[in-house]
Amino acid sequence: MKTSSADNAPSPRQVLQTQQAGDDRLAEIGRLQQMLPDLPVETLIKEDLLRLGISFSREALQYCASFKSKSYFIFSFDMVSINEMNQQENLHAPEEIQLVDGPWNLRRTTVSVRVNPSSPWNATLDGESLLLRCGEETISTIQLQEIPEYYQKNLASGQPVHEVAPTIEWGYLVYLTVYRKCQYFGFKEECTFCDINENYRQQVSAGRPYRTVKPLDDVLEALAIIDEVDDRSKAYTLTGGSITSKLRGQGEAEFYASYARAIEERFCGRWIPKAVTQALPVEEQRILKDAGIRIFHPNYEIWDQRLFSIICPGKESYVGRSEWHRRIIAAGDVFGAENVIPNFVAGIEMSHPHGYTDPEAAVDSTREGLEFFMSHGICPRFTVWCPEPLSPLVKEHGNLQPPAPLEYHARLLVAWRDCHREHKLPIPPGYGPPGAGQALFSVSSFMDVIEVAAESRS
Numbered sequence: 001m002k003t004s005s006a007d008n009a010p011s012p013r014q015v016l017q018t019q020q021a022g023d024d025r026l027a028e029i030g031r032l033q034q035m036l037p038d039l040p041v042e043t044l045i046k047e048d049l050l051r052l053g054i055s056f057s058r059e060a061l062q063y064c065a066s067f068k069s070k071s072y073f074i075f076s077f078d079m080v081s082i083n084e085m086n087q088q089e090n091l092h093a094p095e096e097i098q099l100v101d102g103p104w105n106l107r108r109t110t111v112s113v114r115v116n117p118s119s120p121w122n123a124t125l126d127g128e129s130l131l132l133r134c135g136e137e138t139i140s141t142i143q144l145q146e147i148p149e150y151y152q153k154n155l156a157s158g159q160p161v162h163e164v165a166p167t168i169e170w171g172y173l174v175y176l177t178v179y180r181k182c183q184y185f186g187f188k189e190e191c192t193f194c195d196i197n198e199n200y201r202q203q204v205s206a207g208r209p210y211r212t213v214k215p216l217d218d219v220l221e222a223l224a225i226i227d228e229v230d231d232r233s234k235a236y237t238l239t240g241g242s243i244t245s246k247l248r249g250q251g252e253a254e255f256y257a258s259y260a261r262a263i264e265e266r267f268c269g270r271w272i273p274k275a276v277t278q279a280l281p282v283e284e285q286r287i288l289k290d291a292g293i294r295i296f297h298p299n300y301e302i303w304d305q306r307l308f309s310i311i312c313p314g315k316e317s318y319v320g321r322s323e324w325h326r327r328i329i330a331a332g333d334v335f336g337a338e339n340v341i342p343n344f345v346a347g348i349e350m351s352h353p354h355g356y357t358d359p360e361a362a363v364d365s366t367r368e369g370l371e372f373f374m375s376h377g378i379c380p381r382f383t384v385w386c387p388e389p390l391s392p393l394v395k396e397h398g399n400l401q402p403p404a405p406l407e408y409h410a411r412l413l414v415a416w417r418d419c420h421r422e423h424k425l426p427i428p429p430g431y432g433p434p435g436a437g438q439a440l441f442s443v444s445s446f447m448d449v450i451e452v453a454a455e456s457r458s
C-alpha cells in the first residue's frame with residue numbers, strides 16, 4: 001500500500017541509526033582495505049551493496065522511474081517482500097546502477113539492485129544528480145541505464161518484450177527464464193536460499209504478467225524485436241527451475257534444448273547461447289550441446305559437504321553431491337572445460353543456524369571447491385547471497401537473518417582471483433569485459449577482480 005510522503009519521512013532517531021550504520025560500514029570497508037590492500041575498493045562497495053541492498057528516497061525513486069527498472073527476471077533478489085515496500089520499489093527501482101566518480105573517485109562499477117528500505121546504502125537526489133550515500137556520506141554518482149528501445153515494444157499478443165526477454169548486465173545478457181517455477185518443491189527439496197516459487201506467487205498477485213512457461217513463439221518474437229533494434233546484447237541465458245520429472249511431456253534437457261534449437265536455427269551466431277540446468281547426465285548434456293548451447297551452468301550452489309545436504313536437499317536426494325560434481329567435470333568433455341561455468345551462492349555457507357561462523361573458515365571451505373574445479377580447467381563463478389524473506393531459510397527460521405559478513409566476500413574475491421590466476425584459466429566467456437571499471441556482471445565482483453593486464457601477459 002502506498003503511503004504519503006510524511007509517512008515515509010525518517011524520524012530523527014532513524015536518521016541517527018542510519019548514520020551510525022553507515023559509519024560502521026565505512027569503518028569496515030576501511031579495515032578491509034588495510035587487510036587486503038590489492039582488492040579494488042569498488043569491489044568492497046559493490047559486494048556490500050549486494051549483501052545489504054539499497055534504499056531509495058522518494059525523490060530518488062521518482063527519478064529512477066524514467067530509467068530501466070527491475071524486471072524480476074527470476075528470483076526477487078530483494079531483502080523485503082513486495083508487501084513491505086511502501087514506495088512501490090518493485091515497480092520503480094532500477095535493475096542495475098553504475099557507480100562512478102564522486103568523492104571516492106570510483107571507476108565505473110555495475111551493481112544489481114536489491115531493495116532494502118533499511119539499508120545504510122541509500123540513493124538520494126541532489127539537484128539533477130543521483131548519488132550513492134552510505135549513511136550520510138556521499139560515495140559516488142549513480143548512473144542509470146536508459147530504457148532500451150525494445151523495452152518499449154510489445155509482442156503481437158500485447159505482452160511486453162521486457163517480460164519475455166529482459167536484459168541484465170547493462171543490456172549485455174538476455175535473460176530467458178522460460179520456466180518460472182522449480183519442481184524442487186517445499187522445505188524438503190527447495191534450495192533453502194531460493195525464493196523462485198514464492199517470488200512467482202508474489203509477482204503474480206502484484207499484477208505482473210508472469211507465466212509459468214514462456215511460449216517458444218513469444219521468445220522468438222521478442223528476440224526478433226531485440227535483434228532488430230539492439231546491438232548491445234551479446235549473450236542469452238536459458239534458465240528456470242529444475243525439472244525432476246516432466247514438464248509438458250519433456251525432461252529437463254529436452255525442454256531447455258527445444259528453445260535453444262529454435263533460437264539457434266533462427267538467429268545462429270547472433271548471441272552466445274548459455275543454459276542453466278541441473279548437473280545432467282552426459283547423454284542429456286549432449287542434447288543441450290547439439291541444440292547449440294555453448295556455455296553450460298550446472299550450478300553446485302555450495303561446496304561444503306555437510307551444508308550441501310542441508311541447504312540443497314533436493315539436489316542431494318535427486319542427484320547427490322559427488323555425482324553432481326562428477327557430472328560437472330564430465331561436462332568439460334562435452335562443452336570444453338572453459339565453457340563449463342557452475343555457479344555457487346557466495347555467503348550461504350555462513351547462513352544460520354548451520355553455517356560457518358568464521359569468515360576465514362568459510363572461505364577455506366569454498367576455496368577447496370575452487371581448487372577442485374579449477375584444477376580440471378573448470379572455472380566456477382558466484383553470485384552474492386542476500387537473505388530473501390520468502391526463501392525457505394528465512395521463512396523457516398522466522399526473522400530475516402543477516403547476510404554473510406563483508407569480510408567473507410572480500411576474502412572470497414581474493415581466493416577466487418588468486419586461484420583463477422594460479423591455474424592460468426582464461427577469462428570466463430559470456431560475461432562481457434573483465435576488470436575494475438569495465439565489468440558488467442552485476443551480481444558479484446568476480447569479473448571486477450580479474451586483472452586485465454596480468455591476464456593478457458599470461
Ligand code: SF4
Pocket residue numbers: 181182183184189190191194195196240241242
Ligand atoms: S534448483 Fe534450487 S536454486 Fe535452482 S530454482 Fe530450484 S530451488 Fe531454486
